[in-house]
Amino acid sequence: MKAMSRRKALTLAAGAIVVPLSAIGTRTLRAAEPLDPSAPAAEALGYVVESEVADQNCANCQLYQADGDSGQGACAIFPGNVVGAEAWCKAWVKRAV
Ligand code: SF4
DSSP states (O other): OOOOOHHHHHHHHHHHHHHHHHHHHHHHHHHSEEOOTTSHHHHHTTOBSSOOSTTOOGGGBTTEEEOTTSSEEEESSSTTEEEETTOBOTTOOBOOO
């Protein structure tokens, strides 16, 4: 049997680590609770689940990271929770194009 090159072994090892980490990240986000608008931090920033500001919502905010096409995602302001794509808060920042 031919010995595996060091380069190939490292490539396989890196792949074995990256795939589980990405799976954990997705599972963690999906397990996160939706942000409660009555939570103190949410209230302080006027978080609402349905934006009332024209052309502003989480989906087009720089701080939002969509979770696929689930309609929700992570927000840098509210770690540990998910926010809805149609939601909004006072920390909204226009997403760079
Ligand atoms: S900062 Fe506010 S508007 Fe932007 S993603 Fe987070 S909750 Fe939504």
